Amino acid sequence: MTAPADGxxxxxxxxxxxxxxxxxMTQEAFEEHKLxxxxxxxxxxxxxxxxxxxxxxxxxxxxPDLILxxxxxxxxxxxxxxxxxxxxxxxCRIPVVVLTTSAADEDILRSYQLHANAYxxxxxxxxxxxxxVRQIDEFFVSxxxxxxxx
Numbered sequence: 001m002t003a004p005a006d007g008x009x010x011x012x013x014x015x016x017x018x019x020x021x022x023x024x025m026t027q028e029a030f031e032e033h034k035l036x037x038x039x040x041x042x043x044x045x046x047x048x049x050x051x052x053x054x055x056x057x058x059x060x061x062x063x064p065d066l067i068l069x070x071x072x073x074x075x076x077x078x079x080x081x082x083x084x085x086x087x088x089x090x091x092c093r094i095p096v097v098v099l100t101t102s103a104a105d106e107d108i109l110r111s112y113q114l115h116a117n118a119y120x121x122x123x124x125x126x127x128x129x130x131x132x133v134r135q136i137d138e139f140f141v142s143x144x145x146x147x148x149x150x
Contacts, residue, residue: 010036010037010038011037011038011065011066011140011141011146012037012038012040012062012063012064012065012066012149013037013038013039013040013064013065013066013067013068014040014041014042014048014051014052014064014066014067014068015039015040015041015042015068016041016042016043016044016045016047016048016067016068016069016070016073016078016081017041017043017068017070017073017099018043018044018070018072018073018074019070022070022122023041023043025126025129025130025133026039026041026068026129026133027039027041028130029129029130029133029134030133030137037137037141038062040061040062040064043073043074044073044074044075044076045073045074045075045076045077045078045080045081046075046076047075048067048069048073048076048081049076049081049084052064052067052085052088052091052094053091062149063094063149064094065094065095065140065146065149066094066095066096066097066140066146067085067094067095067096067097068097068099068136069081069082069096069097069098069099069100069116070098070099070100071098071100071102071107071111072100072101072102078098078100079110079111079114082096082098082111082114082115082116083114086114086115092115093147094147095117095118095140095144095146096115096116096117097116097117097118097119097120097136097140098111098116098118098119098120099120099122099132099136100119100120100121100122101121101122101124102121103121107119118136120132120136
């Protein structure tokens, strides 16, 4: 199966987020703006890696076309998850957008050193958050050519 090339087909998005409020806002952003992409949510770094590696309960998981990754996660920190993704030959091609509350220079620098594809600071305002998620969607669905799914 391949990722959409026409900018019209839905893509698989994996949201790695432990804050229920941020999960809800992201889900609402997808629903409110009729984003057809499929959003799967995991709540910690260990679960994210199990999902991506199709281990255990995730044996039948669909490989994501895009990962939205929070940095501050339980069990496995987002930085660790990013490092694992980018050093894995099967996973490294998946674009990773760090979507986090941190605006710290060291987090931004470290994320790009670990080969994040983008770093976005989460707005606290709901409408601005919706706008940011919509812009990420627009960019990765309509502008960027994504690699084929495994």
